[in-house]
Amino acid sequence: MVDLSVDLGRGRRLPNPLMTASGCAANGKELHRFFDVADLGAFVTKSVMADPRSGRGTPRMAETPSGMLNSIGLQGPGIGAFVEEDLPWLKSVGARVLPSIAGSSSREYAQVAATLRDSSAFDSVVGVEVNISCPNVANRGLVFACDPMASADVIGLVREQLPREIPVFAKLSPDVTDITTIASACVEAGADGLTMINTLLGMVIDTDRLRPQLGGVTGGLSGPGIRPVAVRAIWQVRQAMFEGRLPTVPIIGVGGVRTGRDALELVAAGASAIQVGTAVFNDPSAPVRVLRELCELLSAKGFERFSDAVAVAHGR
Amino acid sequence: MVDLSVDLGRGRRLPNPLMTASGCAANGKELHRFFDVADLGAFVTKSVMADPRSGRGTPRMAETPSGMLNSIGLQGPGIGAFVEEDLPWLKSVGARVLPSIAGSSSREYAQVAATLRDSSAFDSVVGVEVNISCPNVANRGLVFACDPMASADVIGLVREQLPREIPVFAKLSPDVTDITTIASACVEAGADGLTMINTLLGMVIDTDRLRPQLGGVTGGLSGPGIRPVAVRAIWQVRQAMFEGRLPTVPIIGVGGVRTGRDALELVAAGASAIQVGTAVFNDPSAPVRVLRELCELLSAKGFERFSDAVAVAHGR
Amino acid sequence: MSERSLRARVTQEVAEVIATRRVGAYQHITLVAPGVAELARPGQFVALAVGGETSGTLLRRSFSIHKVSPSGTYGGTVEIVVSAVGVGTRWIVERAPHDTIDVVGPLGKAFPLPTAPVACVLVGGGYGSAPLFWLAGELRERGCHVEMVLGAASEDKLFGVVEARRSSDGVTVTTDDGSAGQRGWVSDPLPEIIDRTKAGVVYGCGPMGMLESITRVAEAHGAVAQVAVEESMACGVGVCMTCVMPVVGSDGRTRMVRSCVEGPVFRGDRVRWDAFDGGHARVPDDAVGAPKVGGH
Amino acid sequence: MSERSLRARVTQEVAEVIATRRVGAYQHITLVAPGVAELARPGQFVALAVGGETSGTLLRRSFSIHKVSPSGTYGGTVEIVVSAVGVGTRWIVERAPHDTIDVVGPLGKAFPLPTAPVACVLVGGGYGSAPLFWLAGELRERGCHVEMVLGAASEDKLFGVVEARRSSDGVTVTTDDGSAGQRGWVSDPLPEIIDRTKAGVVYGCGPMGMLESITRVAEAHGAVAQVAVEESMACGVGVCMTCVMPVVGSDGRTRMVRSCVEGPVFRGDRVRWDAFDGGHARVPDDAVGAPKVGGH
Numbered sequence A, B: 001m002v003d004l005s006v007d008l009g010r011g012r013r014l015p016n017p018l019m020t021a022s023g024c025a026a027n028g029k030e031l032h033r034f035f036d037v038a039d040l041g042a043f044v045t046k047s048v049m050a051d052p053r054s055g056r057g058t059p060r061m062a063e064t065p066s067g068m069l070n071s072i073g074l075q076g077p078g079i080g081a082f083v084e085e086d087l088p089w090l091k092s093v094g095a096r097v098l099p100s101i102a103g104s105s106s107r108e109y110a111q112v113a114a115t116l117r118d119s120s121a122f123d124s125v126v127g128v129e130v131n132i133s134c135p136n137v138a139n140r141g142l143v144f145a146c147d148p149m150a151s152a153d154v155i156g157l158v159r160e161q162l163p164r165e166i167p168v169f170a171k172l173s174p175d176v177t178d179i180t181t182i183a184s185a186c187v188e189a190g191a192d193g194l195t196m197i198n199t200l201l202g203m204v205i206d207t208d209r210l211r212p213q214l215g216g217v218t219g220g221l222s223g224p225g226i227r228p229v230a231v232r233a234i235w236q237v238r239q240a241m242f243e244g245r246l247p248t249v250p251i252i253g254v255g256g257v258r259t260g261r262d263a264l265e266l267v268a269a270g271a272s273a274i275q276v277g278t279a280v281f282n283d284p285s286a287p288v289r290v291l292r293e294l295c296e297l298l299s300a301k302g303f304e305r306f307s308d309a310v311a312v313a314h315g316r
Numbered sequence C, D: 001m002s003e004r005s006l007r008a009r010v011t012q013e014v015a016e017v018i019a020t021r022r023v024g025a026y027q028h029i030t031l032v033a034p035g036v037a038e039l040a041r042p043g044q045f046v047a048l049a050v051g052g053e054t055s056g057t058l059l060r061r062s063f064s065i066h067k068v069s070p071s072g073t074y075g076g077t078v079e080i081v082v083s084a085v086g087v088g089t090r091w092i093v094e095r096a097p098h099d100t101i102d103v104v105g106p107l108g109k110a111f112p113l114p115t116a117p118v119a120c121v122l123v124g125g126g127y128g129s130a131p132l133f134w135l136a137g138e139l140r141e142r143g144c145h146v147e148m149v150l151g152a153a154s155e156d157k158l159f160g161v162v163e164a165r166r167s168s169d170g171v172t173v174t175t176d177d178g179s180a181g182q183r184g185w186v187s188d189p190l191p192e193i194i195d196r197t198k199a200g201v202v203y204g205c206g207p208m209g210m211l212e213s214i215t216r217v218a219e220a221h222g223a224v225a226q227v228a229v230e231e232s233m234a235c236g237v238g239v240c241m242t243c244v245m246p247v248v249g250s251d252g253r254t255r256m257v258r259s260c261v262e263g264p265v266f267r268g269d270r271v272r273w274d275a276f277d278g279g280h281a282r283v284p285d286d287a288v289g290a291p292k293v294g295g296h
């Protein structure tokens, strides 16, 4: 058997590297009907903000070739309801939780992190993912993740709110000229790891009505079609770490993973853990299936430890 | 019948908006076996540099979900052979030609443009497309199109070399934080139009050998999977024109067009002409098929002029 | 509901097509899916994967369950009625017997059944009638008087007129073009039927515009409307938040609720019809967490 | 060559599968493709689209033409031999009779035929033998003595041993594991055959490593090697520049040439075998326009 355990930094070990992707698995109950969410390395919840949010109008999605576009607008119950209902439920079924937090200002991120920290089920939390692909109201709605300073600001404030032993992951957007700059700013500001990648900004026109198909006009592109962009982003940042351009921290890979083979691509490029997002809509059991397939593949290739496969494609 | 003619600026009218995409159609002879290349609005040739280039080692391609990754490395005969052999041939069959030019320095671009201008078959040229997605040797290989100043520099020098009546198109890369900034820099430097988009930087790992699949490590992602990114880029730049953030110039749309419906998406987002790239590999007659399908679609929707459909999705 | 029963209520299976036949404008398909067949209730739906190994269409397509036979020669079967409108439905209707399709289901909430034997009117638009015959059977078993109204644009788009006569106590047919039954909409004969039968519930399934008018007519004539909606769904299982609609909760507040898990059946008077407009649904200003600028 | 004839030499057609059967590890498929059948010559190939309307696999798959029958009961047919190794070939071998496949062809350059009736040895590795029987027939028509060497990893991966006996004047079989014929590689018996028959040409089709050793053996024994290569191809029609290999031209200079239009058949001694290494091909330093940093 391959040793699948993975070290996420700050001494956090997970039994395996497979996770859900934020916003593609809700907060656990729904997928628990298909598989035991405690079988995952960690369960990543939908990005939560300070207050309840209704999200955007509909249509909120469009299917695209080998992918989809979405514009949900971070609909959610707010951090209060999250720590009172969702987190305790996840804890009750034995899940390890990686909550994803969001905000419209760096203060909001910090406030969400603080509420999370002070909550009763916080001991089920194995790390916090900071979704910095949110519009920054203070800067004409420019997405935090597009600006190294704004990103660093958010990460720094969140890091301060959380206990030392909880690793903080900055989730990066691929929609930037140089992702290593943003990665570097986040790590320097205190991120213990990076999650890559969030969706690409895209758009679909409804050619019957000749208007934007999504209520929100633009949306996030996800699914297998964007996997090459995810692999490239992970590779570039990992390469920058090898070259000493930023400190080496674990990378959680996400983007277009549908099979164990796909997961191995991201791992070989440098990811220490894998999230499965859009593929869940095709196959609700995808995260555990991908874990099984990845494990079989590693074993067939003679790997004894999952960690030996991480970044293995560099320097070959 | 729908009036398909299109004005590309500087008084250049094309009989229809369909074009090949640079690098996806070679220089005409090969596709002329499948359809008459003079039936296209214009034939866009493979980006040509000053000298002959062997390009990169192989493998140069990987299939990806609804797309592909390529790393050709601008293999080509050099501008000398181009103006002596390829351009005269295209002229001989009556094609309208939009040569794509490239360089490793702004001087090289200018030199290529000058050789083109002085060539005997230059009267078949209806415009020049400047592929600024090339690494700039003077700036650590940073791609020109990722930097507004470098882009403007290239466009300015090329514009100077060409007669007034030849429109110059800057071909933009989507791999930037804000494409409107680059667009604006190019137009201010003298571009008469913009071509959007070039490929996205991507990567595939060969999971059998656990190494990058392409000889060139990273490559360009193209095909239907990236269409939402092309539509978004065209929409954003067109929106910026409507808002007066840059002068209104024609946009040539390219990225993931496989059918007439796809073409209409780009047109409704703001494209005045359409290039078909990767789809040619699936169907060698794709450019003329797309033209026919687009024409039928416009006619079914009651458009009398193609130009009325351009940017029609804005403000709906 | 205990966690255990929650986890047991949905299944995913590779279903064999055992029969497929053309019925007017639709394809009536029978799938061997014993797990789904055993659990399903009228009003629930199934989500089918499309296109096999080479598929670039990732999202499942949803179909109302027309009928289930929990046991039979082939094991339990599930029947659906498919209108081929796009790439996914075209692929599905092209499946031949013995081909397989990956099915997830049953999904969503079923039509609530009245506890007393009240009269009911079941209204179906186009293939929207598909789930109603099964429902009619269940209602009549409970002693309800059942009438059906089937409407469509034209005769070929009606589904199940013969079956309706078998399953109910009275059938009215309408078509927009008058090619079958009376010319007009299903909402035209509805007032008379509700009044005559003193119906307590009107069940509806069909396009949004139709469901809205059924709701108005039912309200005006003292009946409760229970409508099965059809929103664009990416996952069908409650995890993506794409299928939301503004619905008023028991606390009187409007929320954007997921039609795949909290629907597809809603009480008509709870749906915020005022927010729908040409394929878009706005978030009403008074909704919980009203819209702000936000990420996606 | 005039433009007209250039334009006429390739066609695209939607071909019906009229026969498909398992042959050892391969699937032998017969397609109705009269246009291709009429134009094709041995050594050329066809490019098949994969997966239909929902397909996320955009690129065509290339296959050597095994045989053509320019006219017949169904119109002209084209036969191919397919090894299912990935998603595209799996889809192709799953096609049933009457299914259709979109075909482009004939593509590439055919095997050059000797002008005099010299002896020839035809060497096929695995399904690489597919195009050789047709070639053998044409060579014998020209009075050439033809011997064949068929090799594979194991017996099930040999293709056409019986047909080889019919089509040639002598057949040698090799397998890596000795499960059929002599244990070893096709290059083992080759020297003896060339010497004995005084062969002027060795034709080869199979994996790169094999083609290289065929070339070396042929050279050492005074014969010319003509080898059909198999490079990763995105378009197959000469427009994408993905299928290039370093080949020495008549001017003695190495260029990265497109194997889809200037090949797939090359003179073995013109191929820069030194540049190939584990699935990669370097651009030799002395190639025209030697590599620099560059865009893609």
Ligand SMILES: Cc1cc2nc3c(=O)[nH]c(=O)nc-3n(C[C@H](O)[C@H](O)[C@H](O)COP(=O)(O)OP(=O)(O)OC[C@H]3O[C@@H](n4cnc5c(N)ncnc54)[C@H](O)[C@@H]3O)c2cc1C
Pocket (backbone or CB within 6 Å): A062, A063, C045, C059, C060, C061, C062, C063, C064, C065, C080, C081, C082, C083, C084, C085, C086, C087, C088, C089, C090, C127, C130, C229, C230, C231, C232, C233, C234, C264
């Ligand atoms: C609960 C429910 C029950 C349904 N029951 C039936 C039924 O019994 N019979 C039937 O023929 N159809 C039914 N539909 C509609 C059916 O799901 C769509 O027609 C189908 O998804 C269209 O897929 P396509 O690939 O052919 O079209 P495309 O337009 O190519 O689909 C593109 C994308 O949009 C989505 N989409 C398009 N139209 C609809 C729609 N009307 N509703 C939801 N998603 C849509 C698709 O799922 C896909 O993700 C139902 C839909 C829902 C939500």
Ligand SMILES: Cc1cc2nc3c(=O)[nH]c(=O)nc-3n(C[C@H](O)[C@H](O)[C@H](O)COP(=O)(O)OP(=O)(O)OC[C@H]3O[C@@H](n4cnc5c(N)ncnc54)[C@H](O)[C@@H]3O)c2cc1C
Pocket (backbone or CB within 6 Å): B062, B063, D045, D059, D060, D061, D062, D063, D064, D065, D080, D081, D082, D083, D084, D085, D086, D087, D088, D089, D090, D127, D130, D229, D230, D231, D232, D233, D234, D264
């Ligand atoms: C000129 C030529 C003649 C050929 N003749 C035959 C034949 O007669 N019988 C046969 O079984 N196979 C033949 N092949 C190989 C065949 O084209 C590949 O096996 C096939 O493309 C693999 O597709 P896939 O989807 O199954 O594999 P995948 O690995 O999923 O394919 C992924 C991508 O890589 C390309 N690719 C993968 N392997 C090869 C390969 N070996 N050569 C070229 N491209 C490849 C595919 O075309 C596709 O674009 C030939 C190839 C060429 C170039």
Ligand SMILES: Cc1cc2nc3c(=O)[nH]c(=O)nc-3n(C[C@H](O)[C@H](O)[C@H](O)COP(=O)(O)O)c2cc1C
Pocket (backbone or CB within 6 Å): A021, A022, A023, A024, A046, A047, A070, A072, A074, A100, A131, A171, A197, A198, A199, A220, A221, A222, A223, A224, A226, A254, A255, A256, A257, A275, A276, A277, A278, A279, C240, C241, C296
């Ligand atoms: C419907 C949907 C909702 C999403 N919501 C969030 C979110 O709330 N927070 C976040 O960080 N990412 C969100 N994402 C992005 C995913 O977590 C993931 O980064 C992206 O989809 C790429 O992975 P995939 O291709 O596996 O889906 C969402 C994606 C989808 C498709």
Ligand SMILES: Cc1cc2nc3c(=O)[nH]c(=O)nc-3n(C[C@H](O)[C@H](O)[C@H](O)COP(=O)(O)O)c2cc1C
Pocket (backbone or CB within 6 Å): B021, B022, B023, B024, B046, B047, B070, B072, B074, B100, B131, B171, B197, B198, B199, B220, B221, B222, B223, B224, B226, B254, B255, B256, B257, B275, B276, B277, B278, B279, D240, D241, D296
């Ligand atoms: C094999 C290949 C080679 C390309 N070569 C060039 C090139 O030389 N110059 C250029 O400007 N774009 C080049 N491109 C990019 C295309 O012109 C086009 O911008 C891109 O592929 C997106 O369009 P598509 O999705 O229709 O292919 C190339 C693309 C491919 C796939």
Ligand code: FES
Pocket (backbone or CB within 6 Å): C232, C233, C234, C235, C236, C237, C238, C239, C240, C241, C242, C243, C244, C258, C259, C260, C261
């Ligand atoms: S369709 Fe995904 S939540 Fe309803």
Ligand code: FES
Pocket (backbone or CB within 6 Å): D232, D233, D234, D235, D236, D237, D238, D239, D240, D241, D242, D243, D244, D258, D259, D260, D261
């Ligand atoms: S495969 Fe495209 S040029 Fe040869």
